[in-house]
Amino acid sequence: MKKVCFFLLLFGFTLQSQAQQKNIVWGYLKDSVTNESIVLASVTNLNRKHTVMTSNAGRFKIELHENEILSFAAVGYFFDTIQFHRAVFHKDTLMLYLSPLYKTISNVTVTSHSFNAYSRDSLQRRKEFLQDIVDYTIPAVSAANSGAGIAVNIDRFSKREKNKRKAFAFFETAEREAYIDYRIPAAIVTKYSGLKNEGLEAFMQLYRPSYEWLRQHNTEEDIKYYINEKLKLFNKKAQQ
Numbered sequence: 001m002k003k004v005c006f007f008l009l010l011f012g013f014t015l016q017s018q019a020q021q022k023n024i025v026w027g028y029l030k031d032s033v034t035n036e037s038i039v040l041a042s043v044t045n046l047n048r049k050h051t052v053m054t055s056n057a058g059r060f061k062i063e064l065h066e067n068e069i070l071s072f073a074a075v076g077y078f079f080d081t082i083q084f085h086r087a088v089f090h091k092d093t094l095m096l097y098l099s100p101l102y103k104t105i106s107n108v109t110v111t112s113h114s115f116n117a118y119s120r121d122s123l124q125r126r127k128e129f130l131q132d133i134v135d136y137t138i139p140a141v142s143a144a145n146s147g148a149g150i151a152v153n154i155d156r157f158s159k160r161e162k163n164k165r166k167a168f169a170f171f172e173t174a175e176r177e178a179y180i181d182y183r184i185p186a187a188i189v190t191k192y193s194g195l196k197n198e199g200l201e202a203f204m205q206l207y208r209p210s211y212e213w214l215r216q217h218n219t220e221e222d223i224k225y226y227i228n229e230k231l232k233l234f235n236k237k238a239q240q
Helices: 112-131 159-183 186-193 197-206 211-216 220-239
Strands: 008-011 024-031 042-045 050-053 059-063 069-073 080-084 093-098 141-143 150-152
Touching (some): 042 059, 042 159, 050 059, 080 093, 112 159, 159 211, 186 197, 186 220, 197 220
Parallel strands (some): 008 080, 024 093
Antiparallel strands (some): 024 059, 042 069, 141 150
């Protein structure tokens, strides 16, 4: 079934463990079709601009406070978000799902094919997202009803329009996270670091590059040097 992925879903739960009392939320991210875990996906607290990665079991933990919003992005999937709201229901662990894009995507490497894959997937996600946004091009100003001059478009400041602008902002943030996932996937990190399993997860969590840095460094050679430099820090930490 065709699914528009970028709705703000309201969820809530009561935190019971010591970690939960510190507003640390645990969850699992899975494929909505196969029910398989989505590995090394991006989980971002949009309010705090903090991103964590899912483990080999699709598990994640992240700080989250009431009314804050989480965004999820993974290679080959639509985006989704949830808003933390305790009043809805009680859960100790979140079970969340992402819908795959229409085609199956394997692990990609940092090549021109990778960029092309990202562009195709981005266009598909954007198309689905915009189909669910009605009149998304409402301008900030419009001709006055009298025909004399320019008047502020009241719709621009309506609650609906405000929520629409938020949705666009959330979508663009998720697109940035997806770009990072495409540029530095697990396969390329393993290729240049030799890390696997828990070591790979820890490295990618600690040294996830920024969107801005990746836009300024466009080659696989840049990624190689980045990984090598961060690997020195990673190994130094492991020895302490």
